[in-house]
Amino acid sequence: MNEQLTSPFTEENIQRLFGNEAGESESIERLKEYYFKTPIFDQVASNLPLRILVGHKGIGKSALFKIAMDEDPAKKRLPILIRPDDIYGIAEIDDSLLSLIKQWKLGLLQIIGEKIISSFGIETEIDSASYLRKGSRVLSFLAESILAVKEHWNLDHTKKSILEHFLKSHQVVVYIDDLDRGWEGRRQDIKRVSALLNAARDLSSDLEGLSFRISLRSDVYYLVRTSDESTDKVETSVIWYSWTNHEILTLLAKRVQTFFDKPFDDDFFAALPQDSVAQFINSVVEPRFFGRGNWQNIPTYRMMMSLIRRRPRDLVKLCTLAARQAFLDKSNLIGTKHFESIFSDYSLGRIQDAVNEYKTEMPEIQKLLFGMKPTKKEKTTKEGYVFRTDEILQKLTNLSSQNAFIFADGSKATPKDLLHFLYKINFLTARMELPNGTIDRKYFEENRYISGQFTDFGYAWEIHPAYRWALQPENIQDIISNIEK
Numbered sequence: 001m002n003e004q005l006t007s008p009f010t011e012e013n014i015q016r017l018f019g020n021e022a023g024e025s026e027s028i029e030r031l032k033e034y035y036f037k038t039p040i041f042d043q044v045a046s047n048l049p050l051r052i053l054v055g056h057k058g059i060g061k062s063a064l065f066k067i068a069m070d071e072d073p074a075k076k077r078l079p080i081l082i083r084p085d086d087i088y089g090i091a092e093i094d095d096s097l098l099s100l101i102k103q104w105k106l107g108l109l110q111i112i113g114e115k116i117i118s119s120f121g122i123e124t125e126i127d128s129a130s131y132l133r134k135g136s137r138v139l140s141f142l143a144e145s146i147l148a149v150k151e152h153w154n155l156d157h158t159k160k161s162i163l164e165h166f167l168k169s170h171q172v173v174v175y176i177d178d179l180d181r182g183w184e185g186r187r188q189d190i191k192r193v194s195a196l197l198n199a200a201r202d203l204s205s206d207l208e209g210l211s212f213r214i215s216l217r218s219d220v221y222y223l224v225r226t227s228d229e230s231t232d233k234v235e236t237s238v239i240w241y242s243w244t245n246h247e248i249l250t251l252l253a254k255r256v257q258t259f260f261d262k263p264f265d266d267d268f269f270a271a272l273p274q275d276s277v278a279q280f281i282n283s284v285v286e287p288r289f290f291g292r293g294n295w296q297n298i299p300t301y302r303m304m305m306s307l308i309r310r311r312p313r314d315l316v317k318l319c320t321l322a323a324r325q326a327f328l329d330k331s332n333l334i335g336t337k338h339f340e341s342i343f344s345d346y347s348l349g350r351i352q353d354a355v356n357e358y359k360t361e362m363p364e365i366q367k368l369l370f371g372m373k374p375t376k377k378e379k380t381t382k383e384g385y386v387f388r389t390d391e392i393l394q395k396l397t398n399l400s401s402q403n404a405f406i407f408a409d410g411s412k413a414t415p416k417d418l419l420h421f422l423y424k425i426n427f428l429t430a431r432m433e434l435p436n437g438t439i440d441r442k443y444f445e446e447n448r449y450i451s452g453q454f455t456d457f458g459y460a461w462e463i464h465p466a467y468r469w470a471l472q473p474e475n476i477q478d479i480i481s482n483i484e485k
Helices: 011-018 028-034 039-045 061-075 097-119 128-132 135-147 157-169 187-206 218-227 229-233 245-259 266-270 274-281 300-307 312-328 336-340 343-358 365-370 389-402 415-424 465-471 473-482
Strands: 050-054 078-082 172-176 210-216 238-240 288-290 296-299 428-433 439-442 460-463
Touching: 011 245, 011 312, 028 061, 028 245, 039 050, 039 061, 039 238, 050 061, 050 187, 050 218, 061 078, 061 157, 061 172, 061 210, 078 097, 078 157, 097 135, 097 172, 097 187, 135 157, 172 187, 187 210, 187 218, 187 229, 210 218, 218 415, 245 266, 245 274, 245 300, 245 312, 274 300, 288 300, 288 336, 296 300, 300 312, 300 336, 300 465, 312 336, 312 343, 343 365, 343 465, 365 415, 365 465, 389 415, 389 460, 415 428, 460 465
Parallel strands: 050 210, 050 238, 078 172, 172 210
Antiparallel strands: 288 296, 428 439, 428 460
C-alpha cells in the first residue's frame, strides 16, 4: 500500500498512472485495467433500443462507450461507431423537422450498412436504393448480402466469430459520439440534434435488433429538450452521467493499484469509506496537505476533491500537472508544494476549458467569467466567491450594464439568464448551509431547476474553487485560506 515509485514521474509513467485525459485515446488494454464502472455503465450498456448519455465534457462519455463497445461482441452484439465526420452533410439544411428526421433515417441506414460491411473487410456491392427500400428488413438484407459472398471471407477467428453472431442474431448497437462537435446553439443546430434523436427512436423501434447509444453534452441536451416538445418521447431513454467524489476517489485508487499490478475489487473498494480508499493512493501522493485556513493539515484527497468539478478529466489534469513538478523536484511523492505550484495553471486551464466548450453558445463567455472577479472589497474574504441570489443577480446586473452578453441565437442575456448559464457550465455551484453546519452542494446535472427563472429554492451560489486562482492570481494563499470544506 505504501510502496513508492521506483523511478521519477516520467511522462510515460504519469500517463500510465493517471490515464490519458481523453479516455477514448487511451489504449483499450490499459483502459480496461483501470476503468471503474458505476451503476450508470449498466444503465447505458443495457439491452434496450435507445440510450442517450448526457453529461459535461470530460466526464467520461467516450470512455464509457469504448468499454461498452469492447464488451458487445461477448453479448453477441455487433458495435458500430459513428463519429461527426461520418455524418457530415446529413440534415444540415434548415428544413422542417419531419424532413430532417427523414434525412437522418436514410443517412443513418446508409452509414450503418457501409460500416457493417467494412468492419469485416468484406467486398460486396450493395445497391443503395434497394437497400434503403428494405425498411424493417434492412438488417436481414445485409446478412443475406454477406452470406452471398461467404466463399470470399478471409477473416481472423475473432472477426469470424463476431460476424457469425451477427448473421444469427442481427443485433447491432450503433454508438454516436462527439455529436456536439462544432455545436453553436443556433436554432438549426437544435433542430438537427432533435431530428437525430427522433430518427434514432423511430429506427430502433421499427428495426428489431438495432439499438442506438448517443452521447450529448448536458447543455446541448438541455437546449434541445427545452426548445422542442417532440423530445419528450425520448426523455425516458436519457441517462444523466454524473460522478460522486467517492466514486472519483475510488477511480484514482484503482488507477494507482493497477499501475503497480495489484488486484482491485470494484465492489469492495466502493464500499469502503473515503479515508480508507485514500490510503491506496499514498504510494504516489503524500497523505496530508499542509495548506492554510480550512486546508491546514487536511487529507490531501479532500483538497483534490475540492478542486475537481466531479469530472475524471479534471483529476487527470490536476495529478498530471503536480506529478510533473514532483519530477522536476526529483521527488517520488507528489506533495503540498507540488500542488500549490500548479494551482494557478490548473485554474487557468479550467477557465480555458469553459471558454472552448461554451464560446459557440455565448461568444463573450471569457468576458463574463473574468467579470466575476472579486471587487477590491471582496478580495480577502469569501464574499467574493459566495453569494445570495439577490447578491449575484446584482453583480450580474452591474456586469451587464458594462457589456452586452448575446447568446448565439441572437437573444440578449438577462442577469437571470447569466446566472442559469454559469450554473449550467459548472462555474457556479448551488450551496446551502444545513442546520448541522455541513454544506449541501448541487451541480447542474443533479438539479437542473435550482436556477429556474421563477422559483427560489433557498440555495446560495458559489464560484467553484477550480476557477478562483485564475480570477485572483495575486492572492493565492488567501484563496486557500478561505476555501470552505
